[in-house]
Each structure stands twice: as structure tokens, then as C-alpha cells.
Amino acid sequence: xxxxxxxxxxxxxxxxxxxxxxxxxxxxxxxxxxxxxxxxxxxxxxxxxxxxxxxxxxxxxxxxxxxxxxxxxxxxxxxxxxxx
Numbered sequence: 552x553x554x555x556x557x558x559x560x561x562x563x564x565x566x567x568x569x570x571x572x573x574x575x576x577x578x579x580x581x582x583x584x585x586x587x588x589x590x591x592x593x594x595x596x597x598x599x600x601x602x603x604x605x606x607x608x609x610x611x612x613x614x615x616x617x618x619x620x621x622x623x624x625x626x627x628x629x630x631x632x633x634x635x
Contacts, residue, residue: 557612
């Protein structure tokens, strides 16, 4: 069962490619490691990072689809069908 904030990835060779929730995961990564932020955003990201408890970001739910086409089908259905 997927919830509304499910991050979806598929495995490609030896890596996982996130195709749903990628911006959400990138934001969490920057909050944990603000030094990775682009130069023009470093100050803002650093300030935001200092305002959170880093220990609250320990695990992120990631659903791994067997194939890219399965992931795309799931995402398309989720974004085009009415919520039940």
C-alpha cells in the first residue's frame, strides 16, 4: 500500500533511480548536508538546517518498482485517478 508521500524508485544496473519524490529526498539530503547546496542557496539551506533536529531524519520510505514501466504506470495512475 502506497501513501501520498511514497517515494518510488527502480533499480537500474547497480543503482536506484528515484522517479517519484526525488525533490523531497533532495531537500532532506540538503538539510542533512547543507554544504552540498549550490552556492547561491547555501546560506538559506544552512539556516534551515540549523533549525531542525537532524535525528528526526533517519529513514525515508522508498518503494522499489520491479521495472521503470511499472513505476511509470503506478505514478500515472496515482496522479490521474481520483483519490478514494
